[in-house]
Amino acid sequence: MATRTSIGAKRERARRNTAESILDVAEQLVQSRGFNAFSYADIANTLGVTKASLHYHFPGKAELGHALLARYARRFADALAEIDRGRLPAPDRLAAYAELYATTLRRRRMCLCGMLAAEFATLPKPINEAVVAFFDDNERWLMSVLEQGRADGTLEFEGPAGDTARMIIGSLEGAMLVTRPYGDVGRFNTTVAALLASLEPQA
Amino acid sequence: MATRTSIGAKRERARRNTAESILDVAEQLVQSRGFNAFSYADIANTLGVTKASLHYHFPGKAELGHALLARYARRFADALAEIDRGRLPAPDRLAAYAELYATTLRRRRMCLCGMLAAEFATLPKPINEAVVAFFDDNERWLMSVLEQGRADGTLEFEGPAGDTARMIIGSLEGAMLVTRPYGDVGRFNTTVAALLASLEPQA
DNA sequence: GTCTATAGGCAGATAGAC
DNA sequence: GTCTATCTGCCTATAGAC
Numbered sequence A, B: 001m002a003t004r005t006s007i008g009a010k011r012e013r014a015r016r017n018t019a020e021s022i023l024d025v026a027e028q029l030v031q032s033r034g035f036n037a038f039s040y041a042d043i044a045n046t047l048g049v050t051k052a053s054l055h056y057h058f059p060g061k062a063e064l065g066h067a068l069l070a071r072y073a074r075r076f077a078d079a080l081a082e083i084d085r086g087r088l089p090a091p092d093r094l095a096a097y098a099e100l101y102a103t104t105l106r107r108r109r110m111c112l113c114g115m116l117a118a119e120f121a122t123l124p125k126p127i128n129e130a131v132v133a134f135f136d137d138n139e140r141w142l143m144s145v146l147e148q149g150r151a152d153g154t155l156e157f158e159g160p161a162g163d164t165a166r167m168i169i170g171s172l173e174g175a176m177l178v179t180r181p182y183g184d185v186g187r188f189n190t191t192v193a194a195l196l197a198s199l200e201p202q203a
Numbered sequence C: 001g002t003c004t005a006t007a008g009g010c011a012g013a014t015a016g017a018c
Numbered sequence D: 001g002t003c004t005a006t007c008t009g010c011c012t013a014t015a016g017a018c
Helices: A009-033 A040-047 A051-057 A061-085 A090-106 A112-118 A125-151 A161-182 A185-197 B009-033 B040-047 B051-057 B061-085 B090-106 B112-118 B125-152 B161-182 B185-197
Strands: none
Touching: A009 A040, A009 A051, A009 A061, A009 A112, A040 A051, A061 A090, A061 A112, A061 A125, A090 A125, A090 A161, A090 A185, A112 A125, A112 A161, A112 B112, A112 B161, A125 A161, A125 B161, A161 A185, A161 B112, A161 B125, A161 B161, A161 B185, A185 B161, B009 B040, B009 B051, B009 B061, B009 B112, B040 B051, B061 B090, B061 B112, B061 B125, B090 B125, B090 B161, B090 B185, B112 B125, B112 B161, B125 B161, B161 B185
8 A cells, every 4th residue: 555654765754854844834933923823824835835735744733733842842852861961060950951941032932832831721632731741841850950959969949849840940931931022032041040049059 | 973972971881891891801811812812702702792892892803902901901000009008028018919920820810911922923013012011010010129128138139129020020920821731829839939938038 | 882794814624636 | 745726614804774
């Protein structure tokens, strides 16, 4: 049968590249405008193809969104793994983590999951579940950094590490959210500096 | 001429009440679903009137949104004035401020301006300007509380009060944003507790 | 003030040719 | 894989009767 597994490797690569291009454009649109504020027509016009063509790669908007989120979560996990690879002290890992957000903001984008969290009440269930999973992953990673930092004395905070992890995620997402209307990254940076400083051990 | 000033006071009141009801429903929809995810049809169905009737009170969605924001900002300012009226110590004022957010969250809503900040790139200019003005107002109020607290020794923080004010706004907005997918207000409360504790003078 | 009726556009989606 | 053509439905908005 003429399934995808039987088509040539070259074509398969082309198909994947098209799909990736679609996700690239969709990602930019969702992160800057929101899931409910972009259409297949937007992507089609940007790429110079028709809407029908997009439906070949992603049957519907829900599937596109889910694929988008899966890729985003994978990349984010890779970025965290890359930070870990450096074997940096805990405070430096936190700074590197915050820098991931700053980079997104400099591209005038909101965190994908922060945007989707705002639209949560209107999204398909699979997308919602992936959003929660994303935050859970972030929380776990931060918890381990925080606990390590507290153990070796490079970080200082009270209560469960999970609470502080949640506070960090919330603060970074919120700083992004409020900063974007001002278009001023400095606004974000001062908040991050204050946040990281509050976790430093008292002299 | 048959302007609004010439109609009876009774009718004028009825008109205002209808307009208020429309704003009530719109507010609920925007805060839970977003400006781009509700329609005149949603409001009309909820109130049991037709879409055309809504257009009598608010010519278009942009005007409705602007009126909504104006009312919200006015009420928020009133709430802040009410907090000031109590002449509480600075830390208590901050707690009361955070409680405004908590109340919104308990009603399963996002801060109106936090939601609109997410959708910023897609909104009419007048709405965007009102969103920025709202955050500016909040920042000013927090600044004065923070400075007063630092002066009388009830609060402790480093750097300009404006930076800490921005951090507080961002943290509260972000905590709301991330908490909503979990539907667990406790998540929000732990962040707020940590935030307020970090501003307490060191023992 | 609220209604019916309707315009005009864009959304997401599908069928079928190439 | 991408196209043209088309469907259906919902959107914002308006005209005009009551």
